[in-house]
Amino acid sequence: MDSVDLQVLATARQWAAQGRRVAWVTVARTWGSAPRPPGSWLVVRDDGLIEGSVSGGCIEDDLVARMRAGEMGGTQPFTLTYGVTQEEAARIGLPCGGTLEVVIEPSASAALLDELAARLARRQLTTKRVDLQSGLTTLADAPRGATWRWDGQQLHTVHGPQWRLLIVGAGQISRYLAQMALALDYEVTVCDPREEHSAGWDVPGTTLVSSMPDDAFLAMVPDPRCAVVALTHDPKLDDLVLLEALKSDAFYVGAVGSRLNNNRRRQRLTQHFDLTVEEAARLHGPVGLPIGSHTPPEIAVAIAAEMVAVRNGVQMQGLGVVPQPHAPSSCAVA
Structure with missing residues (x-):
């Protein structure tokens, strides 16, 4: 979990400590030109305030609207899929051909948020498992090299210094x-x-x-x-x-x-x-x-x-760097 996600977690804990309901939204699967990779996440407060990102802003707007309309109540996790058709992609604002599936936990546990924060403070690699059938979210130690997994019923995301x-x-x-x-x-x-x-x-x-x-x-x-x-x-x-x-x-x-x-x-x-x-x-x-x-x-x-x-697998060839007019020092990157 990088520094940006740590800020999201800190905000979620603050909201939960204030007695606010917090929904946790995670990208579970993507097809085509999806804006964010699987495992990306955000939190939405019960009044529509948001922290984090699962897209360039288009899906966030829809999530806020759903929260304010009362469509994200209860405790049972569920899924939403965006961009199934070209019309839906255009309405939401996803890139052409992109599809994104998210898992929504409509009421994240304050105790679980605190436990995850404590694990990360110990730099403990942790798997968060969301079971859609039982509705339970649990934390456990993750083996090094573990990655996210989603089979349509259970979502496993990895948090910590991988x-x-x-x-x-x-x-x-x-x-x-x-x-x-x-x-x-x-x-x-x-x-x-x-x-x-x-x-x-x-x-x-x-x-x-x-x-x-x-x-x-x-x-x-x-x-x-x-x-x-x-x-x-x-x-x-x-x-x-x-x-x-x-x-x-x-x-x-x-x-x-x-x-x-x-x-x-x-x-x-x-x-x-x-x-x-x-x-x-x-x-x-x-x-x-x-x-x-x-x-x-x-x-x-x-x-x-x-x-x-x-x-990230980016090829370094052909980056086209303009040389500096002065001689580099012995430590300079050249």
Whole structure:
């Protein structure tokens, strides 16, 4: 659950604590050009106030109208489908051909909202199950890698830090990147065995470890929802963790440094270690999108943006970046 969803949850809890009825609406299934993916959600207060999003605003307007008309009373969850016909899509405002099915819980439990908030505060990966037949909504621990499921009767959505990021090095770039990654729903671990660098680390919500980076990475038991970014400029720290990460299922592996230094790094890893050329080619180095970054926050933005793109399956070729007229610094993303 990212920072936006946490705000939705906080608002829902506030409304429930005030004694207001709160309906929870979740995208269960989409066809064609639907505006939001399955798992997107919002809450509607009994007077029509809304927080969150399941579309570009068109479906939200209809939900508000239904709430104010008294069509979302009771406690039994039910479904609505938008955009079944071209006429319906045009009326609601969905893109041509798009269809979207939502599950509506017309009276979300205040106790359940509080329990979910407590689980997320502990960064506990949680499955929320809505059973349309029984009308019950329950929470349970979710295995890592769990995703939403909908079979027409039971909706399973996953909430919590599904993605993990290991940042090697506790420097300035790491501070900005860690904060951005937390907002993007990553569980963030920062590894730096150098006490002179790690002593001042104080980013809330992150875990600092002092082991060697490759040991820290293997201890995470990496999976396809892991990312690794090496930011120390020290081959003794960066290379070994990159070696392990590039052989793993981690979806993103990046290293700071110039293009020349990263090419040399690839050569070291393939010539002196058991890394294949194909595995070495997975390295994002220089790390981050080429947006002319120079300062630590700019570099962190470039890294976070590239991680989002890779996570969403966006192809990086042909982005067409205009080169800067001045020479980049050694840390610049190029």
